Amino acid sequence: MDISSILQGGYAHPTSRKWQASRQLTKSMFMYPIFITDDANASTEIATLPGQRRWGINKLEGFLAPLVAKGLESVILFGVPFNCAKDGRGTPADDASGPVILAIKKLRSLFPKLYIACDVCLCEYTDHGHCGLLHGDGTINTPPSVERIAEVAVNYARAGADCVAPSDMMDGRIKAIKRGLMDAGLGNKCTLMSYSAKFASSLYGPFRDAAGSAPSFGDRKCYQLPPSARGLARRAIQRDAAEGADIIMVKPAMPYLDIISDAAQLTPDHPIACYQVSGEFAMVHAGGAAGVYDLKTMAFESVESMVRAGATLILTYFTPEFLDWL
Ligand code: PBG
Ligand code: ZN
Numbered sequence: 001m002d003i004s005s006i007l008q009g010g011y012a013h014p015t016s017r018k019w020q021a022s023r024q025l026t027k028s029m030f031m032y033p034i035f036i037t038d039d040a041n042a043s044t045e046i047a048t049l050p051g052q053r054r055w056g057i058n059k060l061e062g063f064l065a066p067l068v069a070k071g072l073e074s075v076i077l078f079g080v081p082f083n084c085a086k087d088g089r090g091t092p093a094d095d096a097s098g099p100v101i102l103a104i105k106k107l108r109s110l111f112p113k114l115y116i117a118c119d120v121c122l123c124e125y126t127d128h129g130h131c132g133l134l135h136g137d138g139t140i141n142t143p144p145s146v147e148r149i150a151e152v153a154v155n156y157a158r159a160g161a162d163c164v165a166p167s168d169m170m171d172g173r174i175k176a177i178k179r180g181l182m183d184a185g186l187g188n189k190c191t192l193m194s195y196s197a198k199f200a201s202s203l204y205g206p207f208r209d210a211a212g213s214a215p216s217f218g219d220r221k222c223y224q225l226p227p228s229a230r231g232l233a234r235r236a237i238q239r240d241a242a243e244g245a246d247i248i249m250v251k252p253a254m255p256y257l258d259i260i261s262d263a264a265q266l267t268p269d270h271p272i273a274c275y276q277v278s279g280e281f282a283m284v285h286a287g288g289a290a291g292v293y294d295l296k297t298m299a300f301e302s303v304e305s306m307v308r309a310g311a312t313l314i315l316t317y318f319t320p321e322f323l324d325w326l
Helices: 014-018 057-069 099-110 142-159 173-183 202-211 230-243 254-266 278-289 295-309 319-325
Strands: 030-037 043-045 053-055 074-080 115-120 163-166 191-198 247-251 272-276 313-316
Touching: 030 057, 030 099, 030 115, 030 319, 053 057, 057 099, 057 319, 074 099, 074 202, 099 115, 099 142, 115 142, 142 163, 142 173, 163 173, 173 191, 173 230, 191 230, 191 254, 202 278, 230 247, 230 254, 247 254, 254 272, 254 295, 272 295, 278 295, 295 313, 295 319
Parallel strands: 030 053, 030 074, 030 313, 074 115, 115 163, 163 191, 191 247, 247 272, 272 313
Antiparallel strands: 043 053
């Protein structure tokens, strides 16, 4: 055999195998998505998301203190209100006594060093379940949507969020949010993480069950990206970077590794986030339960693929497990 044929000597040992990664997994790469509801004492299992619950603010300390002790550094909050009047403009989104703003303040006092991100969208708070404001014919009315999304983002930042992360996919919202943060004196304090390449995926089902945010009619295909659209994703990434995004996100993650890789090349000077969404998490669990693979091994393989593609930050429901595994 030729000298150039032999590679296996380079990865024969578990330690030399670790060196084959261009970047090692670390605990700080993981951001944990958390559902906050408006019953302060809630701890309600979510049937389609193994191990995940909807939490009331009185339960946050007991739930998160052990994770913070294990090295949890960041969370992203999703509000799930039940006792509120949803309307066309998502008024409850930034209610000062609503679950998200109360949770920001509570977490800030409980865990002063925890990085608190907030998803910013209207679908959990609109009576029609769409992510923006609508025209009479049911299509998105972009200017007031952007204005409202920016208002909500600024109110989360005012409440103490370290990061606002708009997932609505309205055109122009990054610029409007950045401007809003600057005008509020928070431009230097609050990160703007854009769900830049967010696809109209079938993998959001468990989340929509958990958050009660399924649209009451139609779908999200006129604002979330078509799954085939690599070019549009590249344009959205570049646009959002130009509009002032501090972090670029790709979502979902595993079926879109090429897009993560594109993002890492197009915006090499930004952190690149990806979201292993609810349906991906449920898939990994379902395969494990069906005996297709060992769950932990597959969970590692899934996040290694994202880091290999170029992700520096991973939003995943597996975060508590990785805090144990790493
Ligand atoms: C709200 C939002 C969704 C997710 C994050 N923010 C659902 C959607 O767009 O329908 C999905 C997260 C997940 O599936 O884990 N816009
Ligand atoms: Zn939404």
